[in-house]
Amino acid sequence: MNYNNDLNNDLNNDLNNDLNNDLNIDIDLDSDSNNIITFIIPTLGRPTLQNSINSLLNQSNDCWKCILVFDGCLKNVDLNETNNKFSYYEINKTSGIINQASDVRNFGIKKANTKWIAFLDDDDTIHKDYVKYFFEEEKLFNYDIYIYRMYMDNRIIPSHNCFDFCISDVGISFICSKKLFNYIIFENSHTEDFDFLDKARKKNFKIIISNKIYYYVKQNILEINILQSDLPLFNKIFINCLNPYLFLELINELK
Secondary structure (H helix, E strand, C coil), rough: CEEEEHHHHHHHHHHHHHHHCCCCCCCCCCCCCCCEEEEEEEEECCCCCCHHHHHHHHCCCCCEEEEEEEEECCCCCCCCCCCCCCCEECCCEEEEECCCHHHHHHHHHHHHHHHHCEECCCCCCCCCCHHHHHHHHHHCCCCEEEEEEEEEEEEEECCCCCCCEEEECCCEEEEEEEEHCCCCCCCCCCCHHHHHHHHHHHHCCCCCEEEEEECCCCCCHEEEEEHHHHHHHHHHEEEECCCHHHHHHHHHHCC
């Protein structure tokens, strides 16, 4: 496990100079980076952070790393200090308040050294096959961004009948190539997830929305199996389907 203490000068100098001015992130990748996802978790030290970490530790495919960025708080999780999958950074509050999530994500992205980057909030969890099915889909489709559907407040986001995304119907449940961050960064707003994806769309990066519902907003890891097993047949079709064309074929077969 790598643990680092990066204060405001690192956040402000690296982030503001490299990202906000010329949008240039040095792509320093590991030799095996094509086969690993780095998850960025910005955290305020919520007690739910352990649930988020557990959902990573429970992955059926272990080709992942995690960068935890403690935003104005101390590390509040206890992991095996020999676990090199996790890197920790502490950043101080700016002007006495917490940093925006977009700033903290950009900070974590700059520290990542794998081709693929994903995001997880410290009160959310992911399905145990999140990593496994990403690499299966990545072999099938040559895309820059892969969006998983989210389960939040008894809603599926993006909704089941949607194969595009809009401002009120998408969240942080996506994986993207690090090369995008030479052109696009997260910017502070109430719709920062949509704004990032929308900028990628306008720059003609290739985006696909998976039919898998693999990201759970404010869901405890213990609730996930119940959630999956209780979904109706129609929802299960979406979970098991890899692309919209396959889905349409399935619907036609059911008619």
